[in-house]
Amino acid sequence: MGKTASDLRKDGWPPDEMQKYHPWQAAARYTEDPDAVARRGRAMEVSREAARVLKKKYGAKRVVLxxxxxxxxxxxxxxxxxxxxEGIPGDxxxxxxxxxxxxxxxFKVDLVETKECPPHLLREIEDEGIYL
Structure with missing residues (x-):
């Protein structure tokens, strides 16, 4: 049976084990899994609905995933x-x-507003975010 990352952390990372460890392969398998694809779709639906509510009810000027x-x-x-x-009144x-x-x-949702957003995160949001 294979070792988990926790096992390798306890026992050290032997070179032969390191050569077998490819975390991106696990991520790729997950993105192809039908249940994972469905979960992502549900998360996108929740995001769009949240953006609609934030704009309509709370005056958000823009919402970015x-x-x-x-x-x-x-x-x-x-x-x-x-x-x-951006643009939700503080109160x-x-x-x-x-x-x-x-x-x-x-789903757990982390809602971030402009004044709480450090510059490096704001750059990431601007560069890689999806405007909803």
Whole structure:
């Protein structure tokens, strides 16, 4: 039986084991799995619905999906939904966040606003995000 990453961490990383370890292959297998594809589709639906609510009810000027869901090859079984929202008034942000959690249908959602967003993350969002 093969070793897990935890086993290799405890026992060290023998060179022969390192040559066999290709994490991108596991990620590629996951992206082709029908259940994983369906889960990603549901996460995208939740993201679009969340964006609609954030714009219509909370005045968001723009909503951007970023993180592993935006980069579909990195979306894994434990991945959450990362959304950047711009323009939600500060006094409504926590209410908006609570409503999005209700919409999430079993997904964890991280809602990020402009003033909480460090410059490096904002660059990533601008460069790799999906505008919803």
């Amino acid at each position: 970023f993180g592993s869901l935006a980069r579909s090859s990195l979306f894994a079984p434990t991945s959450d939904i990362d959304l950047y929202a 409504l942000f926590f209410e908006a966040e609570a409503e999005i959690e209700k919409i999430a249908k079993g």
